[in-house]
Amino acid sequence: MAEPAPLATDFCGFTGRFRVVTVVTRTLSPEDVDPLATAFASWPKPRELFETYARRVSQGSLDVVVAAADVQLLGYLLIEPISSYPPFAGAGIPEIADFNVLRSQQRSGVGTALMDEAERRIAQFSNTVGLGVGLYSGYGTAQRMYVRRGYLPDGAGVVLHCQPVPPGTKITLNDDPLLMFTKRLR
DSSP: OOOOOOEEEOTTOOEEEOOOOOOEEEEOOGGGHHHHHHHTTTTTOOHHHHHHHHHHHHHTSOEEEEEEETTEEEEEEEEESSOSSHHHHHHTOOEEEEEEEOGGGTTTTHHHHHHHHHHHHHHTTOSEEEEEEESSGGGHHHHHHHHHTTOEEEEEEEEETTEEOOTTOOOOOSSSOEEEEEEEOO
């Protein structure tokens, strides 16, 4: 019979059982395609997307970091060595993209573990890293995380399909408009 989880009291006085989970980060493997497609099916993230990522990893054109606890995949992010955003590409700034953590695992350290590993990997070949973040409230946690980690806006303002949006332009506020950030790593 398994040992019960340790009893804990948090700062608000809640007493209950919790499970200590160690998050492990590693590179995406072909065996991760089905579990990721299943885990993120409701987002929706089709299986073909993860197949493409696995193929690009094997070709060396992409790095995908996955976070797992035990055998459960909890999240992932991409490291694009050559960004599709022209200012980053022109300056040789790699980009962190498609950063996702299962909703049930958000605010549990999984995102931090993924970002720590991505920044560690990128620092081996670049002084700076870039990323883009959406503008509406669904991205609020990510926006705050990036600022706390030292990311600063690149100064281009709102970017849509890799191009700055001119003042006065009407746009739809969905997942496409971004604010681009950079961070010095070393």
